[in-house]
Amino acid sequence: MKQLQTGQFFGQTNRHIQLDGLTITDTEYTHEKVDWxxxxxxxxTFILQGKVLEGNKNEIHECAAGSLxxxxxxxxxxxxxxxxxTRGFHIEIDQNWLHRFDISLDNLKGNIAVETPDAKMLFYKLFTESKIENNFTNTVINSLLINSLENIKNRNEQNYSSIPNWAKTLKEILHENIADDLSLLQLSGILNIHPVHLSRYFPKYFGCTLGEYNRKLKVEKxxxxxxxxxxxxxxxxxxTNFxxxxxxxxxFKEQMGQTPLQYRKLLF
Known part of the structure; x- marks a missing residue:
């Protein structure tokens, strides 16, 4: 089985940035199939454009634009x-970088599909910051990546069995119906729980209010x-149903710190 070295991906890498302990690449995928x-x-891996299917020994991920x-x-x-x-944005992490910021990845095993809108939007910010490349780029990217890892670790460490079934179902409903602004009463009816209970406990399992979460999902889309x-x-x-x-x-500006047009200009 082939081991790829740092900065090496199957395709045409158009941008390669080496920071202190981080290797960042922007790659066009050109191979129809890549073996194990x-x-x-x-x-x-953050998919910026197109689609790719990625499989490992446990599962298969169908990754469209925005998949992390x-x-x-x-x-x-x-x-x-x-x-x-198809185009992917990658950040490879050196052990020295992890040691410098006292971060352990021991509890992040194998392959993890990241679905939280906060983590994904942090990666869009990482991508735009890598395109700017000024005196503050290194500091900003380090900060954004630390926040991303902490967000993912916290979600990963959350005991899945302790999350009530209504919250798991609600997450699926919200992610599958981004274009539909389902009201609190509609959702409580679908889930068969009291709207006050849903509203009170939503932040515990989603990290923000229902309205804030919906706006994040729509901006992310x-x-x-x-x-x-x-x-x-x-x-x-x-x-996106705005x-x-x-x-x-x-x-968009509230979530991303820039206008959609400013972000679009950085993509190309």
Whole structure:
């Protein structure tokens, strides 16, 4: 089985940045199929454009734009790329970087699909920061990556069996129905729990209010749509169910610290 060295991915790497303990690459995937392999260091894959299927010994991930995967260094996997352009953003982490910031990855085994909108939006910010490359890039990227790892570790350490079934079902409903603004009463009816109970305990399992979580999901979905140059801001606002373009831009800037147009310019 092949071991890939630091900075090595199957495809055409268009950007390669070496920071102090981090290797960042922006790669176009060109292989229709990549056989079983693993990487020298733990790393993240963030799909910016297109689709790729990734399988390991336990599961298969169908990754579209906006998908985020964490791989520990010993995670063996394979890839299948459907027809079309696919682009991935990767951050490989050196052990010295982990030691410097006193971070352990011992509880993050194998391959993890990261679904929380907060972690994904942090990676969009990591990507944009890597494109800016100024005197503060190293500091900002370190901070964002630490926050990302802590977010993922906290979610991973949460005892899944202690999460009530209604919260697990609610997460599936919200992620599958981003374009539908289901009300508190509608959700409580679907889940067969009292709306006061849902509202009171939602932050315990999701880290924010129901309204805030919905806005994060819609902004996150819009980030994957911005890669299409032919889509206008009004069309993206409509597809993500914002009330209008102004509301979309305002929520986007609140979450991302820049306008959708500013982010789009950094993509290319």
């Amino acid at each position: 392999h693993y990487h020298e260091k733990p790393y993240f 995967l964490f791989h520990n260094w010993d995670d063996a996997h394979y890839n299948i790329k459907p027809p079309g352009f 819009s980030l994957a749509l911005l890669i299409d140059k032919d889509k206008s801001m009004a069309e993206i606002a409509y597809e 009330s209008d373009q102004s509301h979309y831009i305002r929520c």
